[in-house]
Amino acid sequence: MEKEQYEKVLEAIDGSIEKWNSIVHAEGEDEGRHNCPLCKIFFDSDECDECPIRKDTDKKSCRDTPYDVFEKHWNDVHRSYTTINRTIVCETCSGLARDELEYLKGLREKYIDENKSSLDEYFWAIESPERPISDHNNLVIVDKDKKIVNHPYVLSLFCNRITAYEGTNRKIGLELDDLDRIKLEN
Numbered sequence: 001m002e003k004e005q006y007e008k009v010l011e012a013i014d015g016s017i018e019k020w021n022s023i024v025h026a027e028g029e030d031e032g033r034h035n036c037p038l039c040k041i042f043f044d045s046d047e048c049d050e051c052p053i054r055k056d057t058d059k060k061s062c063r064d065t066p067y068d069v070f071e072k073h074w075n076d077v078h079r080s081y082t083t084i085n086r087t088i089v090c091e092t093c094s095g096l097a098r099d100e101l102e103y104l105k106g107l108r109e110k111y112i113d114e115n116k117s118s119l120d121e122y123f124w125a126i127e128s129p130e131r132p133i134s135d136h137n138n139l140v141i142v143d144k145d146k147k148i149v150n151h152p153y154v155l156s157l158f159c160n161r162i163t164a165y166e167g168t169n170r171k172i173g174l175e176l177d178d179l180d181r182i183k184l185e186n
């Protein structure tokens, strides 16, 4: 997973935790997907596909999570024509909202555990190792499944020349000196 995406999702999980924290403290309301930071990223993209909650339960729309129970209780017991958004009304609401908050906190830990280490597991690779050395070739960064994670390339090797791709290298910090040699930091 790209670092940017990882951080974006983590931020959304934190946003959801904040939302449920405020509901538990009788400050916030649940407007379903309309005030869920995770839904804002994932709901439109078809069936919650990449949402960490969907990945956790393998069900869409938060089915089989404490949210499901909270929503059902609220709709069964408290819904009326004048109230649209869900707030804490009774002891049961309060307990169920706490369950959802705890679920999200656990999800955050799980998400970090599952994704953090894969961020560090990048490797250098020659894009086409079978090509003769005189041919055009590229140095790339791959993940553990050998999938290229950066584009464009880090370095291109062509006709005895090394070209550094600035866009990528601004993040990585590889530079060429005046003689097109790769500069390494001491």
Ligand SMILES: [Zn+2]
Pocket (backbone or CB within 6 Å): 073, 074, 077, 078, 089, 090, 091, 092, 093, 094
């Ligand atoms: Zn209630």
